Amino acid sequence: MANEQFKQxxxxxxxxxxxxxxxxxxxxxDLNQAKTEAITSFLDTMIGALESGFTDKNNPTLAEIYHFxxxxxxxxxxxxxxxxxxxxxxxxxAECKGNSAQDKWLKxxxxxxxxxxxxxxxxxxTNDAVILARFNNYKQYGGFENCWQDICNDDFExxxxxxxxxxxxxxxxx
Numbered sequence: 001m002a003n004e005q006f007k008q009x010x011x012x013x014x015x016x017x018x019x020x021x022x023x024x025x026x027x028x029x030d031l032n033q034a035k036t037e038a039i040t041s042f043l044d045t046m047i048g049a050l051e052s053g054f055t056d057k058n059n060p061t062l063a064e065i066y067h068f069x070x071x072x073x074x075x076x077x078x079x080x081x082x083x084x085x086x087x088x089x090x091x092x093x094a095e096c097k098g099n100s101a102q103d104k105w106l107k108x109x110x111x112x113x114x115x116x117x118x119x120x121x122x123x124x125x126t127n128d129a130v131i132l133a134r135f136n137n138y139k140q141y142g143g144f145e146n147c148w149q150d151i152c153n154d155d156f157e158x159x160x161x162x163x164x165x166x167x168x169x170x171x172x173x174x
Contacts, residue, residue: 042072062096105162123162
């Protein structure tokens with residue numbers, strides 16, 4: 001008799017769980033609404049970062065968007081997701097960062113150039129231009145600061161620029 005009562009209670013508990021699941025089932029429309037709000041919230045966070053000056057560009061790389069999404073998910077949903085390299089591999093991560101073999105820009109603020117004999121492609125954000133220039137080490141001769149010097153001997157500020165050493169001659173595309 002006790003065994004039958006136990007079976008009945010277990011059956012009733014299972015029925016109660018199934019009934020609660022049916023009552024609490026989320027409709028497809030509600031689920032789609034939640035997804036829409038999550039994506040909109042993510043985009044609003046990115047736009048807010050630009051508007052508040054947290055980031056200064058509105059054309060992020062896929063790697064930056066993935067990184068932003070990682071923190072958004074962690075902050076808002078308390079979930080961790082794998083890093084871009086863990087999920088897709090280091091090669092794809094480099095491509096998403098824009099670090100393909102043809103596009104290896106270095107930041108002068110992080111890794112200043114040292115070789116005065118090389119020519120460099122230099123991106124100057126204040127002019128939104130890429131110039132051909134050499135590194136001019138004025139400090140070595142007692143000058144105030146180092147700079148870039150183009151082929152016309154015009155000096156350009158070193159700070160906040162990007163550069164690529166030219167190690168091979170450029171060949172026309174066929």
